[in-house]
Amino acid sequence: MVKVFIYPTTSLILSDLVARFGHTPLSAALQIREHIQTPGLESPPLQITPEDPKKGLKWAAVEVPSGVRGRMSLYGPMLEQAEAAIIIHDADFSFGCMGCARTNELIQFLLRKRGIPVLDLRYPRTEEEGIEFVAAIKKFLNELAGGGA
Amino acid sequence: MTEYQPKYVNTVTKYVFVESPEMTPGDLAIRAYEISQGVMIKETCFGLQITGNEDEVNAIVDHLRKFDPAHIFVKDRGFPPGDSRRCRANLGGARPGYFGHEFEISISRFISKGLVELPKRDALAEPKPPEPDGSAKLDAKKLRKIIESVET
Numbered sequence: 001m002v003k004v005f006i007y008p009t010t011s012l013i014l015s016d017l018v019a020r021f022g023h024t025p026l027s028a029a030l031q032i033r034e035h036i037q038t039p040g041l042e043s044p045p046l047q048i049t050p051e052d053p054k055k056g057l058k059w060a061a062v063e064v065p066s067g068v069r070g071r072m073s074l075y076g077p078m079l080e081q082a083e084a085a086i087i088i089h090d091a092d093f094s095f096g097c098m099g100c101a102r103t104n105e106l107i108q109f110l111l112r113k114r115g116i117p118v119l120d121l122r123y124p125r126t127e128e129e130g131i132e133f134v135a136a137i138k139k140f141l142n143e144l145a146g147g148g149a
Numbered sequence: 150m151t152e153y154q155p156k157y158v159n160t161v162t163k164y165v166f167v168e169s170p171e172m173t174p175g176d177l178a179i180r181a182y183e184i185s186q187g188v189m190i191k192e193t194c195f196g197l198q199i200t201g202n203e204d205e206v207n208a209i210v211d212h213l214r215k216f217d218p219a220h221i222f223v224k225d226r227g228f229p230p231g232d233s234r235r236c237r238a239n240l241g242g243a244r245p246g247y248f249g250h251e252f253e254i255s256i257s258r259f260i261s262k263g264l265v266e267l268p269k270r271d272a273l274a275e276p277k278p279p280e281p282d283g284s285a286k287l288d289a290k291k292l293r294k295i296i297e298s299v300e301t
Contacts, residue, residue: 012249013257037155131266
């Protein structure tokens with residue numbers, strides 16, 4: 001069983017398929033859960049605190065907008081844990097603002113820089129593509145260590 | 150700045166989506182209640198949200214999946230149900246994150262088809278997944294050709 005980074009990090013389909021085929025999906029929910037279950041100081045009452053952009057400095061330079069650094073404080077630890085990744089490229093809903101778009105580019109760059117196995121896909125648009133989509137994910141996951149569940 | 154005291158510490162929340170011709174979220178909720186022992190189950194328009202001890206939530210999810218494996222989809226959720234930072238009862242409008250779910254549920258029928266057909270497929274057949282569309286940016290070599298063709 002390996003830890004598989006999924007992009008979009010909120011994807012229901014990827015999260016489900018990775019878990020279904022016996023691996024651990026690294027999704028945004030896990031980091032957000034850890035954030036909101038940790039006592040501390042909160043202002044404003046959201047999952048990102050003023051401390052997070054400082055933590056994000058590990059993955060993005062100080063000139064980079066704080067929105068990107070704040071997001072990287074969530075995604076950065078997962079990028080470091082990831083042993084493989086599945087990326088869907090046409091996820092329009094993951095582009096909420098420029099911060100998201102730049103964070104998304106940085107995530108993909110850092111994943112490729114790590115040299116881990118990466119599967120690039122787009123969402124299926126027909127039933128035939130759906131069959132190939134699921135088959136490709138299963139084959140990719142089976143080839144990882146501990147795969148074949 | 151106020152001190153933050155988190156609720157539902159050491160619990161997990163999971164979404165269970167059902168997009169099936171044979172099961173409704175109500176059916177799923179009844180099945181979940183049958184075996185739940187103290188977890189919080191919230192029925193929604195798309196399925197359930199289950200919050201509680203990780204082992205117990207996973208046991209319920211595994212139990213539910215068996216009823217319609219190809220049409221039930223599960224993912225983690227960071228916030229518990231009803232959290233004032235996310236719940237639309239406090240914010241108005243769609244909950245942040247809803248649009249992603251709405252989009253992915255609209256194509257879940259293709260995934261369900263894939264899950265149904267997968268066992269019938271030749272195990273050695275090479276998958277031909279939908280490849281990402283190329284970049285919309287103009288290729289530098291192509292630009293050079295255009296410039297050269299205009300200059301000559």
